[in-house]
Amino acid sequence: MSRKTYTVTVIATLAVMLTSLLLPVAVNAGVPIVGDDIRDDYALINGVLxxxxYALYPYEAKAITIGLSKYGELIDEENRVGLEYAGERDPFAPPAGTGPAPGLIPMKKWIQGWxxxxxxxxxxxxxxNVWAVALFADLSEYGGPWIxxxxSYGATTATIEAEEDPRDxxxxxxxxxxxxxxxxEYGGRKTNGSVVTEPLKVLYNGPRRFIAMCVNHIYDMNDEGVKEPLVDVVFTIIFNKVKKEVIILKDIKITISKYVVDDIEIDPPDKPTVTVKALVIQFSDRCEWDLGSSPYYTSYAHWYFDLPTAYDEDWTLTPTLPPYWSFPGANPGARDGSQPGSPGTFDVAQIISDDGEYVGWAAYWPSPSDWSVDGAGEWWESLDADDDHPVDGTTEPWLAPLTIGEWDFALTMEPTETGWFVGNRQFRGVTVYGVTDRNNADDLDGNGVDIPGRSNVLDREVLFQLDEIFNPQDLWAVAHKETERHVLFEYDTDCTIVLVPPAIPPDVADWYAYCSFAERVIDLTTDTLLVRDVDYTLSDDGRVIELDPAYEGHDIKVLWSSIRQVEKVDLLTIVGGVLIYRLSHWPVAEDKPVFVIDITDPEYPVVVPSDAYSIDEDGFITFDNETYEIFDGDKIKVIYDVDLGRYEWVVVGTGLDPDHKARNIDSAGAAMVAAAFKNKNMEIGLSGLDIQDLQVVPQVMAGSGTTWTGYYYDPESDKRVALRDDWCTYWPVASSNMIAVGGPGVNMLTYYFNEFTDAFWANPEFADSSIASSLYALTCWNIQTLDPETEQYxxxxxxxxxxxxxxxxxYAVIATYKDINGTIGVVVWGLWGRDTYYAAQWLHGDAERGIPPGLVQLQDAPRGITAIVLEIDYSEDIEHPTFTVVECLGTISETLWTHGEEDKGGIHDP
Known part of the structure; x- marks a missing residue:
């Protein structure tokens, strides 16, 4: 990845080039958020749900508060907060609130960390053999420095080096x-080598997003006190403040110097032994769950394997080692591997409180090498393949489930592939921790929380929360939009509402799921979100809503999505004997006939038999010359139906606020963006502005006035903004499909989505000075460099x-996100106005210059890419710049996208 230096050049034309991002630069990094408590060693961050x-979110609107330490533990020792849910439960630092730790679970027994x-x-x-643990406690003491x-220190439990362990x-x-x-002394951070921990680094603390980095440098140390750097353990904590979970990217980066690592043998049972210069590492998350009710805090637990995710083997540099690998003559070291594979998977440990009121979860990507929900006996040691790997407790509920997810892998100084072995400089694992109310979660052993015919069931809200991370709204879906969003108001209802066009049928659109495009019904009389199959039913064909009779006479609002199909015609000319062609308007609608007609002789058209061609899932039609012979120059007409999607809004900034002044250049870009979607067989509903104009035209943000201060929740202390519910009685805003053009500093719709996208503008009002005003690639792997002065990483x-x-x-961003109200956002913006314009041109394409439409390219993008970063090179021709996709980002990692002969993005690890 190249890193560019921003240079201010004062010239007369500069003001014309400015885009949304050039706001007043903050002298100090970040603006304190009311209620947050950030220190060098610990932090407490409040959610805001x-x-x-978010009135359309189908679950309880309760917030979590997270505590964290600079060591990477999810516990704030000083405030005694771990993962606190709505002031009601805190499984990592019980009890919730400010009371003292329970007698059964003193702080010296709070195990949470790595x-x-x-x-x-x-x-x-x-x-x-070097180990290190940051677990907050060791059963004898909590907190403290590294020990x-x-x-040689004379401890009674260790008389030789091989017996040293974290209990000592x-x-x-x-x-x-x-x-x-x-x-x-005892304490929560221990090693038999040496560790240096940096102060907690808060990179961003915005209205709805918090990002921090925890860095631990791990060293080997011999008896003479000589240290050798081995790895950096780097945690990136990502907290979406309107979610009930926190994401932790866990990067292990090699730091060894020359002439340190010699050959080591790795011996899987069903593969050849390999000899490599490598660090063989077992890295794990460990977490004790005290989620149950006072005074016993007991819980149920179950481990769920191999949930599908978009993030497969193409999203990592270093896979885990194969199952039952070992050093020659030693115990086997892993029960599962190699991960991630194809397809990608993640695992989830679900914990249910003894009273059946709350659910906690720990999700692991890639699926771990070893696991346990009852790791109390192994809290201090790595797991081997021969250890117990319980997926349930022996007796449930019990005090307390201790979950372990462990990855086994090998790091090498250079990319290394030999036989089955794949090693590299960095490994990334991801853990997601969350807590919520129990909805439909169940545990087979849960005598107190069972439902008829009980089984192990992952809670539907847990799946909603996790799908946003592991199976997100992505740029592939942007290019394949198939739905339209509608709104209807029915006043003084008679309880029967007919939807025209019909909604997506209920067996397709799961009302509780993320990204399902399900309908939402709101009782305006009581300002209540109604629940399908509780307050109303939707007919199997999606045409009729029947309300419970209790709602007769109420005023009702309905939001729903529909799918419209239209006929398309492609004209193909056979050239050079090629028998495979891409249809223009892929994907073809399911269950609709396709007609292929040979019109080479327009006087005598011939219907091509259906067994003479095939159309695959990627939109390629292939002709079979054995059934029906086709020659060079033949002209073929293909008639087929496609789903016609719609983006209800294309939005630019008003430009009336002098501190957030949009330029006409954004509007010029928006014209190309709208044309790009129209060319790709998607409709555009309306164009609009972010906030109020002097004249009455559609606006999409909730608030009033021609300056941004009229739209913040509180201009002084809370700079959240929200979408309007609707523009009028037939154009929805919240839960619609929206495109924002222009950066977060001048387009408030972009500002709203900037808190969620995986490439975002590091607003200097909220960002640390090290990244302020940059376009920040959040999930990129590039975090380590060699200091030329110290010659240390x-x-x-x-x-x-x-x-x-x-x-x-x-540089410019094209990114997407679907919020918990169901609103899909697509943002197109650049660091300068010209970057926004040319990003729009890339999306639209330029046939005269041979630039294919970027939106058409995105229909082939790997699943899971939520943001791309475009590098725009003006050096050769300022009027005709060239484009390179330098980042292909997802929610938890990045990938290389090979598209034809062009490589886009990549995993950046210098």
């Missing part, structure tokens, strides 16, 4: 990782930051 405006075990051969020191355990006391380390302690979050380099280089 309970005070937000464990790493590194084995390698040192050129001089021989076979080495080094060594057999040790001597404290200072901030440089050197031993300074004199007396043996350092973690630098700004490596993922893109800045415009005027006049030669610009």
């Amino acid at each position: 309970d005070t937000d405006k 464990h790493i075990n590194i084995t390698y051969n040192h050129y001089s020191w021989g076979r080495r 080094r355990v060594d057999d 006391p040790g001597l404290a380390l200072d901030d440089n990782g050197d031993v300074v302690g004199v007396d043996l 350092v973690i630098d979050p700004s490596l993922k930051a893109y800045y415009a380099d005027y006049p030669d280089t610009g």
Whole structure:
């Protein structure tokens, strides 16, 4: 990845080029959010779902509050908060609220964090095994500094190096990782090597998004105190404040120097032994769940395997090791592998409180090598293949489930592939922790929470929350839009509402699921979201809503999606004997006939037999010359139906606010964006503005006035903004399909979605100075560089930051997100106005210059890409720049997209 330096050049034409991002630059990084508490060692961050405006979310609008430490534990020691749900439960730091820890679960027994075990051969020191744990507690004490355990310190439980483990006391380390302690002590952070932890780095704390980075440098240390760098453990904490979960990207980066790592043998049972220079690593998340009710805090637990995800083997550099790998003569080291594979999968541990009121979850990507829901006996050690791998408790409910998800992998200094072995400089694992009310979750062993015919059931809200991460609204779906959104108001209802056109049938659109395009029915009389099959029914064909008689006479609003089909005609000319052609308006509608007619002789057209061609799922028609012979120059007409999708809105900024002044250049770009979607067989409903204009035209943001201050929840302390419910009685806004053109500084609709997209503008009002004003590629892997002065590896979050380099280089984003109200947003913006314009041109294409429409390219994009970053090169011809897709980002990783002969994006790990 190239990183550009932003240079301000004061010239007369500069103001014309400015786009939405050039707001006043903050001197200090970030604006404190009321109620948050951020320190060098710990932080407490409040969710905002309970005070937000997501009336269409089909679950309870309750918020979580997260605590975290600089070590990467999800516990704030000072505030005694872990993963607190609505002030009601906190499974990591019980009880919820400010009360003291329970007698059954004192703080010294709060286990939450990570464990790493590194084995390698040192050129001089021989076979080495280095471990480190940051688990907040060790059953004897909690918190504290890093402690080094060594057999030479005289602890009773370790007399030789092989017996050292995290249960032992040790001597404290200072901030440089050197031993300074004199007396043996216990605590929550231990190693038998050395660890240096950086202060907690908050990268962004905006209205609805929080991002922080925790960095731990792991060293080997011999008896003489000589240290060798091994790996950096880097956590990126991503908290969408209107969700009930937190994402942690867990990057393990190799940092070894020359002449350290010697050959080591890895021996799977069904594969050849390989000999490589590698660090063999077992890395795991460990978490004790005290979710149950007071005074016993007991819970049920079950492990769910292999849930599908878009994020497969193409989204990683380093897969996990194969099952039952081992060092020659040693115990096998993993029960499962190699992951991620094809297809991609993730695992989930679900915890249900003993009273059946709450559900917690830990999701792991890729699917772990080893697992446990009852790891109390192994909290201190890595799991091997021969260890128990319980997916349920022995007796349920119990105090307390302790979940372990462990990945086994090998890191090498250079990309290494030999036989079955794949090693690289970095491994990424992802964990998602969450808590919510129990909806339909069940546990087969749950005597107190069972339902008739009980079984192990993942809660539907858990699936909703996780699908947004692992199976998100993506750019492929943007290019394949098939639905339209409608609104209807019925006043003084007689309880029967006819929908024209019909809604997507109920057996297709799951009312509770993410991305299902299900209908929403609101009782305006009581301001209540009604629930399908509880308050009303939707007919099997989607045409009729029947309300419960209790709602007779009420005023009702209905939002729904429909699918409209239209006929398309392609004219093909056979050239060079080629028998495979791409249809223009793929995908073809299901269950509709296709007519293929040979019109080479227009006087005598011939219907081509249906067995003489086939149309595959990617929209390619292939002719079979054995059944019906086709020659060069033949002309073929293909008549077929397609689903006609619609984006209800294309929105630009008004430009009336002098601090957020949009330019005409955004409107010029919006014209090309609208044309691109029309050319791709999608309708555009209306164009509109973000906020109020001096004249009455459609606006999509909730509020009033011609400046942004009239739209913030609180201009001084809460800069959230919200969408209007509707523009009028037949054009919905919230839950519709929307396109925003122009950056987050001048288009408030882009500003709204900027809090959610995976490439975003690091607004200096909310961002740390290291990334402020950049286009930030959140899930890119590029975080480590070699410091030329110290010749040591350092973690630098700004490596993922893109800045415009005027006049030669610009950057732009095309991204999508579907919010929890069901609103789909597509944003197109650049760091400068010209970047926005040319990103729109890329999306539209330029036939005269041979640039294919970007929107057509996106129909072939790998699933899971939610944002791309375009690099726009003006250096050769400022009027005709060239384009490179430098980032293909998803919600948890990035990928290389090979499209024809062009490589787009990639996994960036220098």
